[in-house]
Amino acid sequence: HSRWPGLIAAYRDRLAGAADWEPVTLFEGGTPLVPAPRLSQLTGCEVYLKVEGANPTGSFKDRGMTMAMTDAKYRGQQAVLCASTGNTSASAAAYATRAGMTCAVLIPQGKIAMGKLAQAVMLGAKVIQVEGNFDDCLELARKVTSDFPSIGLVNSVNPARIEGQKTASFEICDVLGRAPDVHALPVGNAGNITAYWRGYREYRADGVTETLPRMLGVQAAGAAPLVNGAPVSHPETIATAIRIGAPASWNGAVAAKEESGGAFRAATDEEILHAYRLVAAEEGVFVEPASAASVAGVLAAHAEGWLEPGQTVVCTVTGNGLKDPDTALLGMPEVQAIQVDPVAVAARLELA
Ligand code: F0G
Numbered sequence: 001h002s003r004w005p006g007l008i009a010a011y012r013d014r015l016a017g018a019a020d021w022e023p024v025t026l027f028e029g030g031t032p033l034v035p036a037p038r039l040s041q042l043t044g045c046e047v048y049l050k051v052e053g054a055n056p057t058g059s060f061k062d063r064g065m066t067m068a069m070t071d072a073k074y075r076g077q078q079a080v081l082c083a084s085t086g087n088t089s090a091s092a093a094a095y096a097t098r099a100g101m102t103c104a105v106l107i108p109q110g111k112i113a114m115g116k117l118a119q120a121v122m123l124g125a126k127v128i129q130v131e132g133n134f135d136d137c138l139e140l141a142r143k144v145t146s147d148f149p150s151i152g153l154v155n156s157v158n159p160a161r162i163e164g165q166k167t168a169s170f171e172i173c174d175v176l177g178r179a180p181d182v183h184a185l186p187v188g189n190a191g192n193i194t195a196y197w198r199g200y201r202e203y204r205a206d207g208v209t210e211t212l213p214r215m216l217g218v219q220a221a222g223a224a225p226l227v228n229g230a231p232v233s234h235p236e237t238i239a240t241a242i243r244i245g246a247p248a249s250w251n252g253a254v255a256a257k258e259e260s261g262g263a264f265r266a267a268t269d270e271e272i273l274h275a276y277r278l279v280a281a282e283e284g285v286f287v288e289p290a291s292a293a294s295v296a297g298v299l300a301a302h303a304e305g306w307l308e309p310g311q312t313v314v315c316t317v318t319g320n321g322l323k324d325p326d327t328a329l330l331g332m333p334e335v336q337a338i339q340v341d342p343v344a345v346a347a348r349l350e351l352a
Contacts, residue, residue, distance in 0.1 A: 004030035007167045008066055014170065015067065015200065016163050022098045024069040026212030028055045028062035029167055033175045033314070038282040039295065044309040045304040048180070049295075050172060053320030055109040057119060060165060060192060060318045061091035061225035064156060067164030069095035072152040078102060079214035080152040083137030085188065086116030087240045087310055087319055092154050092298035097305055106130050106137040111240050113324035115289065133235060135246045138189070156191025157248050165192055169180025172314055174211055179209040184301075186293035187226060187253060187264070193217045194252025196316070197260065213314070215262035216254055216266060220290075224266040226253055238269045241290035253276060261278075263306065267296035275299060276327075279317065286321030286328075294318075 004010070006031030006179040012018050031054040039047040050062035065127060069092075072080055079102040082092045089105035089112075089177055096103035104126040107117075120127050130137050132258035138155060145153040151162070173179050187193050193215060203209045219227055220237030223246055247253060257264055267275070276292035279285050301307055321328060336345040346352045 005020035006066060007063055007164065009072065011167050011170055015167075016241045017160070018067070019069065021070050021074065022094055023192040024073055025066050025099060026056035026062060026067050026094060029056060029171065030173070031168075033172055033285070034285060036279075036283050036315070039315075041108070041297070043298065043307055043313065045302070045311045045313045047181075047298065047313045049279070049283065050168060050314055050316045051285060052168070052316060052318050053287055053291070057087075057091045057094045058115075059087040059091065060168065060316070060325055061087045062095070062177075064161030064164040064165055064191070065091040065095040065154065065196070066150075067103070067160040068154045068158050069099045071158075071160040071238045072100050072101065072154070077150065077152040078189050079104070079150065080105065081141050082106070082156045083134060084112070085134050086112035086323065087241060088155065089125060089127070090116050090119035090123065093120045093125035096125070097123055101214045102126070103240050104128060106141050108133045108137055108243075111243060113240055114326055115323040124139055132281050134165060134189075135235075138248065143236040148248065153314050155248070156189055162191055162195045162198065162249075162252075165195035166199030166202070169196045169239050170203060173200070176312065179211050180213045180214060180314040181211075181315070182298075182307060182313040184214040184218060184294040184298045184313065185316040186239070186242050186290050187217040188223075188244040188247065188290070190217075190226065190247035190249035190253035190317070192316070193256050197252070197256035212260055216294075216297055216301060217257060217264045218260070218293040219264065219266055220272060220293060221266040221268045226250070227264045227266045236273070239272050239287065239290035239293060241288060242293065249310065263301070265297045265300060267293050267300065271296040271300065280321065286319060286325045287317040288319040288321055289327050291317040291319050
């Protein structure tokens with residue numbers, strides 16, 4: 001029983017450029033594929049959650065960041081920059097620290113979850129708030145890194161990011177012994193759905209698996225450019241991680257959907273919050289709101305008859321619930337503390 005070596009070491013032969021790398025790693029990847037009995041019961045399918053919040057900085061971004069930061073190291077870069085709705089910045093900050101590099105992050109002012117901001121600050125990133133949304137931040141990051149080529153861009157427009165993130169598909173197939181029938185995931189900038197689809201295709205092309213899943217990409221209704229077929233200039237959603245109106249990997253997402261016979265769906269904030277609470281209260285898995293979009297999408301797809309009974313369905317839950325405590329506590333009534341007294345506990349529990 002040896003310990004998980006991190007995803008570059010685990011899948012080195014399948015990662016472009018990584019053959020001789022000494023990785024910048026926090027031992028990311030190897031995340032649990034957790035059976036979801038309640039969702040299985042609700043849908044008549046065999047549903048699993050790919051719990052990406054179990055990565056070192058609490059989101060799937062670490063898969064891409066170990067690759068992007070190792071690549072940056074071998075290119076001799078001293079500094080990296082990203083635009084972020086929060087998770088990319090937390091991950092970039094952590095991996096830059098491991099690589100001994102400077103990290104700067106551009107974030108939409110007032111629109112990132114508190115846990116993510118705390119991470120970026122603690123991990124030593126130069127945090128720059130921008131009067132604009134994620135799309136403005138990404139455009140700005142592209143311009144800065146093009147004017148100052150010594151600074152590496154570590155958004156998912158960096159090909160090493162997508163390459164690393166595809167390993168989640170490998171892990172899922174390795175555990176199931178086959179590809180799932182349906183794979184659902186939240187879609188913002190669309191790098192992750194592009195990466196998963198690449199991973200599934202590569203395993204199939206090499207004969208590791210025999211089939212491909214239908215890809216279900218779920219966007220927040222107020223930020224659903226791929227569903228609408230046009231960019232959204234003022235994206236809005238409670239799921240701040242996917243508050244994105246002009247996805248950089250637009251073509252990758254469309255290819256994943258079309259080649260797989262999949263679909264894009266929009267989930268309203270109400271549907272996202274319902275799924276968010278359901279996964280926590282009934283599956284015991286606390287994810288951040290954006291992550292619950294995949295689950296909301298699966299429930300809606302089931303209601304429409306899009307899923308066939310008995311199919312194997314994997315939902316990627318992309319980030320840890322601790323990232324966004326404010327949304328978790330939204331609308332919670334303030335309850336008075338009790339005396340240090342067993343009778344008071346029993347009374348509160350209505351046992352007496
Ligand atoms: N879920 C979470 C928790 C995310 O943080 C993101 C993206 C997504 C889903 C969507 O993934 O962009 O590959 O389609 N977060 C980026 C960030 C934008 O800056 O942290 P995508």
